Amino acid sequence: MVKRQYLPILVTVALFILVFLAGSFRYTGFFSMQVLTNLLIDNAFLLIVAVGMTFVIVSGGIDLSVGSMVALTTMLSATLIEQLGWPPSLVIPCVLLFGALFGLGMGAIIHYFNIQPFIVTLAGMFLARGLCYVISINTITIDNAFYKDMAMTKIQLPGGGFISISVIIALAVVLLAIYLAHYTRFGRNTYAIGGSEQSSLLMGLPVARTKMLVYAFSGFCSALGGVVFTFYMLSGYGLHAVGLELDAIAAVVIGGTLLTGGVGYVAGTVFGVLIQGVIQTIINFEGTLSSWWTRIVIGILLFVFILLQRIINVRASKSRAV
Amino acid sequence: MKKQNPILDMRGIHKYFTGVKALQNVNFRLFPGEVHALMGENGAGKSTLIKVLTGVHEIDEGTVVMEGNSITISNPLEAQEAGITTVYQEVNLCSNLSVAENIFIGREPRRFGRILWKEMNRQAAQLLKERLNLSINVTLPLDAYSVAVQQLVAIARALNISAKVLILDEPTSSLDASEVRELFTVMRKLKAQGLAILFVTHFLDQVYEVSDRISILRGGEFVGEYLASELPRIDLVLKMIGKDLELLAELPQTGSKELAKKGEAFLQAKGLGKKGAIEPYDLQIDRGEIIGFAGLLGSGRTETARLLFGADRVDSGGLQIAGKTLKIESPRQAISEGIAFCSENRKTEGIIADLTVRENIILALQASRGWFRTISRKRQDEIADEYIKALNINPKNPEQLIRNLSGGNQQKVLLARWLLMEPKLLILDEPTRGIDIGAKAEIQKLVLALSRKGMSVLFISSELEEVLRVSDRVAVLRDRKLVRMMQADELSHENVMKAIAGG
Structure with missing residues (x-):
């Protein structure tokens, strides 16, 4: 008997396998280790950002600032390295710290002024995007050896295929996040707050600290996603990662996390990202389809998954009514 | 000690x-x-x-x-x-x-x-x-x-x-x-x-x-x-x-309530039912009659009432109201037929906490008139004052936010809202839950007074004494089934308990 709370994630995993197999039967050369690893390579930054978003959504909030934060990180990194000549060993900690503090600030506003996360992070999104253009309205290309190394290094896998350093960073973030979510008080408090903030408060949990840390973690993840994105693009630009926040939210929801908070798994988010990636890959293989079809399919999937969650919830509340 | x-x-x-x-x-x-x-x-x-x-x-x-x-x-x-x-x-x-x-x-x-x-x-x-x-x-x-x-x-x-x-x-x-x-x-x-x-x-x-x-x-x-x-x-x-x-x-005691004159039927339900909620049941409510619903928690009391009000869709059966056969598909339609429903979840389905007492009272009336025919402020004040006095709502300030009122007074405001509609059938689902004895007595008295004026009342309560005290007839529910309709002459604590327990 499968526990009810695992049902959405199982559906997600099954769907990923199904789509991947469908692609494999349809296109020659699809069923390979490299297609799989490319999914990770091309979506490493999205994965990192979506992991942070998972925590926010599990806590019952939302973070719209992540896409802009990625862009701002690429911009800051490019400026500090190319124009001010800072070494990467200093730049990367700085932008990560900046991202975390930015998130912490939004979290503090959300909690202490009791404002909707939607509106606070929307403001954060405009602020971060605007700051990009204050720095420069042009693309700043990065010509730093370290960044180039990070971008080019290929790590061979035993079964054929290779991955990039970004993938290793992303997978490390995923593992860390799973540990955080399930084996630390911070993680469990996040689930509790998502379940019922009022109850959490009455149970004496540190609601204020946890909420702020959740947004700080999301800010940190989006900055780290920005660093990885910088490796990927080797440039800073204010128009990078437009709409990424929506991809991240879609990945989290398709991964089985409830938008109402309290229920969700980081592992689900991984598959949410992979499903988006595999659909993109199929559309590339098809060749004749516009890449916007990815969006259409993702849109349909979102509808289906939200309906699925609804049905599971309704059935659960019925089965309990004794 | x-x-x-x-x-x-x-x-x-x-x-x-x-x-x-x-x-x-x-x-x-x-x-x-x-x-x-x-x-x-x-x-x-x-x-x-x-x-x-x-x-x-x-x-x-x-x-x-x-x-x-x-x-x-x-x-x-x-x-x-x-x-x-x-x-x-x-x-x-x-x-x-x-x-x-x-x-x-x-x-x-x-x-x-x-x-x-x-x-x-x-x-x-x-x-x-x-x-x-x-x-x-x-x-x-x-x-x-x-x-x-x-x-x-x-x-x-x-x-x-x-x-x-x-x-x-x-x-x-x-x-x-x-x-x-x-x-x-x-x-x-x-x-x-x-x-x-x-x-x-x-x-x-x-x-x-x-x-x-x-x-x-x-x-x-x-x-x-x-x-x-x-x-x-x-x-x-x-x-x-x-x-x-x-x-x-x-308060009139059990049994001392005068037998209501048999009036004409206001509502007749035949084989009304919904899978998983309540098995098909027949029910007749006369004008001016108070029907009590007795049964344990989860026996289907609320579900039964919700079907009459159109809050849930029925699977089977039909309804006659004042001789007309019709199908009630939405609460809105039920309201237009003169049915009012006071929900048991006062906080989530009843009051709107951030509105004033006056606004909460006129809500249903305003909704039935449509939003383009507003009730004048002067009329609103009159209505609010009238009902605050009639139902003894405390504090006697129509501009008080309803969230600041105690549970019993919130309940009275809800009652006022539906009374204002002059319903022919008032469904009260646990109207006295979580409120004090004084307010309970007032609400029971009010229900009796309303029925004397010709309003039919469906009274749902977990407190058997209360049901017995106000009801002319009592419907006993068990395990999502209306098992027995008890007439006035057989109403006693013991009889109803036996019917609830079954066997």
Whole structure:
């Protein structure tokens, strides 16, 4: 008997396998280790950002600032390295710290002024995007050896295929996040707050600290996603990662996390990202389809998954009514 | 009584809310190993006292002494650390987390910061088994269990915090009789283990069943502290409601209600049913008749009423209203046919907390007129004043936000809203749940008066006495089935109980 709370994630995993197999039967050369690893390579930054978003959504909030934060990180990194000549060993900690503090600030506003996360992070999104253009309205290309190394290094896998350093960073973030979510008080408090903030408060949990840390973690993840994105693009630009926040939210929801908070798994988010990636890959293989079809399919999937969650919830509340 | 020092001693407690005195010079003591009932009408200050004790609000004046040390409690965490924990009426746990987590969250067993799940589950199961006689799978999410179990889990959490003082705030209001008995068994067991239990309830029977001592509040003031064995029931009621005792005397007693004249049928339901909610039933309601619904929690009382109101879609059967055969598909249609429904979930389905009393009263009337034909402000004021007077709504200020009213007064505002529609059939689902005796009596009186004016009433209540007192006929439900329609001449406590129990 499968526990009810695992049902959405199982559906997600099954769907990923199904789509991947469908692609494999349809296109020659699809069923390979490299297609799989490319999914990770091309979506490493999205994965990192979506992991942070998972925590926010599990806590019952939302973070719209992540896409802009990625862009701002690429911009800051490019400026500090190319124009001010800072070494990467200093730049990367700085932008990560900046991202975390930015998130912490939004979290503090959300909690202490009791404002909707939607509106606070929307403001954060405009602020971060605007700051990009204050720095420069042009693309700043990065010509730093370290960044180039990070971008080019290929790590061979035993079964054929290779991955990039970004993938290793992303997978490390995923593992860390799973540990955080399930084996630390911070993680469990996040689930509790998502379940019922009022109850959490009455149970004496540190609601204020946890909420702020959740947004700080999301800010940190989006900055780290920005660093990885910088490796990927080797440039800073204010128009990078437009709409990424929506991809991240879609990945989290398709991964089985409830938008109402309290229920969700980081592992689900991984598959949410992979499903988006595999659909993109199929559309590339098809060749004749516009890449916007990815969006259409993702849109349909979102509808289906939200309906699925609804049905599971309704059935659960019925089965309990004794 | 044992001569010992109180574990908790509150002296001269004052609490004000924006100028309103919620608590005035209240004293309260708790001894270890006793169940102490805190009694009072709605608005007497019980909730406020509990909230200052648990740190939800801070006291403005007064001292709190716990085990001989003066303490200040400014948030729930501090209250917990002092050993004071509360189990609220609406279970305040996280239903998405597992049972074990709900008991331990915030204090999970850890090694190097890593939560030890196996250890936690083992401890949780052991705790529930040993102290509460409850054997359940602790890894399932809390919402897989009934409210009664959730409450026991909440108590387990309180115990695990090594509580010395356990506050049970209206724990029995959503439990059925056997669950209440189980809870009392647990309470006696915990009492024997030396815990001090503060018990708040509206049910007098329950107070006398488990309490050792009773403290009474009235209007935010402290009336007194008594041993339960030395305080006769009538004195308790007298002290709780003060000078308004004549209200109770005015209530017609069981059987004394004159038989209503058989009027013409207002509503006839034939084979109305919905799968999973209620089996098909026949029901006839005459004009001016009060039909009571009796049955245990979950027997299908509310579901039956919801079908009449169109709140749920029916699978089978049909309805005749005033001779016309029709199909009711939405509450809106039901309202236009003269049916009004006062829901049992006052807070979520009834009042709109941030609107004023006046706005809450005119809401349904305004909706039925359509939003383009507004009711003039002058007319609104007249209506509000009229109903505030007629139903004795307190405070008598139509511009007060309804959230600031006590439960009984909120209920009266809801009644006013539907009475204003001049319904031909008024469905009251648990109209007196969680409100005090005085307000209960007023609402019952009102229902009787309305039926004399020709309004049909469908009266749903878990309190059998109340159903018997007001109803002309009683429909008995069991296991989602209308099992028996009892006529006036066979209505007695015993007969109805037998019908509910079956066999």
